[in-house]
Amino acid sequence: MDRIYLDHGSATPVDPRVLAFAQRYLVEDVGNPSSLHSDGLGTKQAVEDARERLAALINADEKGKLIFTSGATEANNLAVRGTAIRNMGKGKAVVASAIEHISVLNPMKDLAKHGFELALAPVDGRGLIDLGALEGLLTDATVVTSVMYANNEIGTIEPIKEVSTIVHEKGRYLHVDATATAGRIPIDVQRDGIDLLTLSGNAMGGPPGAGALYVAPGVKLQTVLPGGGQEQGLRSGTENVFAIAGMGEAARLARDEMAKESNRLQGVRDALVKGILAIEDSHLTGHPERRLPHHASFRFGRIEGESILLSMDMYGIAMATGSACTSRTLEASHVLLAIGLKHEQAHGSMVLTLGRSNTMAQVPAVVDAARGTVERLRNLSPL
Numbered sequence: 140m141d142r143i144y145l146d147h148g149s150a151t152p153v154d155p156r157v158l159a160f161a162q163r164y165l166v167e168d169v170g171n172p173s174s175l176h177s178d179g180l181g182t183k184q185a186v187e188d189a190r191e192r193l194a195a196l197i198n199a200d201e202k203g204k205l206i207f208t209s210g211a212t213e214a215n216n217l218a219v220r221g222t223a224i225r226n227m228g229k230g231k232a233v234v235a236s237a238i239e240h241i242s243v244l245n246p247m248k249d250l251a252k253h254g255f256e257l258a259l260a261p262v263d264g265r266g267l268i269d270l271g272a273l274e275g276l277l278t279d280a281t282v283v284t285s286v287m288y289a290n291n292e293i294g295t296i297e298p299i300k301e302v303s304t305i306v307h308e309k310g311r312y313l314h315v316d317a318t319a320t321a322g323r324i325p326i327d328v329q330r331d332g333i334d335l336l337t338l339s340g341n342a343m344g345g346p347p348g349a350g351a352l353y354v355a356p357g358v359k360l361q362t363v364l365p366g367g368g369q370e371q372g373l374r375s376g377t378e379n380v381f382a383i384a385g386m387g388e389a390a391r392l393a394r395d396e397m398a399k400e401s402n403r404l405q406g407v408r409d410a411l412v413k414g415i416l417a418i419e420d421s422h423l424t425g426h427p428e429r430r431l432p433h434h435a436s437f438r439f440g441r442i443e444g445e446s447i448l449l450s451m452d453m454y455g456i457a458m459a460t461g462s463a464c465t466s467r468t469l470e471a472s473h474v475l476l477a478i479g480l481k482h483e484q485a486h487g488s489m490v491l492t493l494g495r496s497n498t499m500a501q502v503p504a505v506v507d508a509a510r511g512t513v514e515r516l517r518n519l520s521p522l
C-alpha cells in the first residue's frame with residue numbers, strides 16, 4: 140500500500156516546479172551574492188526577485204524590509220530578541236499568547252532570565268486569544284507582543300487585526316508567526332497592522348533552509364547574527380540562494396494557486412473530520428470554523444498520543460501528535476494544556492496537515508486506520 144503523508148506541518152515536499160526553477164543555483168549559477176563579478180550580481184538578482192515575490196504574497200509595505208533567514212526559528216528569534224534588545228531603553232517587557240511555538244516562547248523565556256518581564260495571554264477552549272486579558276497584560280514597557288496567525292497544532296486562526304489594534308494602543312510592536320499560515324490563506328500585513336511577520340520557505344513548498352522576517356517601516360531592531368552584514372545588516376552569513384530563490388518561486392505559485400488548492404484541501408479535510416468524529420469519544424481540537432483549511436486535529440478519550448502515531452505509521456500513515464519540534468519531550472503539549480485540556484486528555488492527540496499529494500480517495504483508508512488504532516489502543520489502555 141502507498142503511504143499517505145499527512146504531516147505537512149512538520150515537513151513539506153518541495154514542489155517539483157520549485158526544484159526545477161531553483162536547482163540552477165546549486166549547480167550552475169553559484170556566485171556569492173556579495174561578490175562583484177557577473178556571477179555574484181546574477182545570484183544577488185535572484186535573491187532580490189525572491190524578495191519581491193514574497194512581498195507580493197503578504198502585501199508588504201514598499202518601505203518595509205524582508206530579511207531572509209535560515210528558517211522560521213531564526214526569524215522568530217530575530218523578531219523577538221532583535222526588537223527587545225534594540226528597544227531596551229524604552230521598556231523591558233514582552234508578551235506572547237500562551238500557544239506560541241517554542242521558537243517564540245523560548246527566546247522570550249531567555250529574555251526573562253536577563254531582566255525582562257514575560258507575560259502570557261490565555262486562549263479560550265477553541266484556541267482564540269482572550270483579547271481582554273491581552274489588553275490587561277500590555278504596559279508602556281511592552282516592546283514586543285507575539286501572537287501567531289494560526290496555530291500549527293490546533294489550526295485556530297487568531298483575530299490578528301483586533302490584536303494589532305490593542306497592541307498599538309498600549310504596547311509597541313506586534314510580531315506574528317505565519318509559518319503555518321502563509322501560502323494557505325491570504326495574508327495582508329498592511330491591512331492587519333503587522334509590524335513583524337515570520338515566514339517559512341518549506342511550509343510553502345519551497346526547499347528547507349530558508350525563512351524570512353518582514354519588518355514594517357519604522358520598526359527598530361538589531362541583528363542577532365552579526366558578521367558580514369548581509370541582509371541589510373540584520374542577518375549576516377552568505378545567502379542560501381537555492382533555498383531563497385525556491386522560496387520566492389513557492390510564494391509566486393502560492394499566490395496564483397492558493398485559493399483553488401486550499402478549497403480542494405478543505406473538502407478533503409472536512410471529509411476526514413466527519414469520518415474521524417464518528418469514532419466514539421473523539422473530539423476536534425481547535426476552532427471548528429476559524430481554522431486553517433488543510434488542518435484537522437483531534438483528541439481521543441482514553442488513549443496515549445505517541446502510541447496513536449506509531450499505530451497509524453504501521454497503517455502507512457504519517458501524522459503528528461503535536462509540534463515535531465517538541466516530539467522528543469514526553470511532556471503534554473503546552474497548546475493543548477492552554478486550551479484547557481487535562482494532562483491525560485492532552486496526550487491522546489492526532490494532528491493531520493494536508494498537502495498536494497492528498498486526495499478524497501485517501502479518506503476511507505485514513506478513517507479506517509484511525510478507527511482501528513483507537514479501538515486497539517483502548518483495548519490495551521489502563522485508562
Ligand code: PMP
Pocket residue numbers: 148149210211212213215240242287290291316318319339462464
Ligand atoms: N513556528 C511555527 C508555527 C511552526 O509550526 C514551526 C515548525 N513547524 C516553527 C515556527 C519553526 O520552524 P523551523 O523548525 O522550520 O525553524
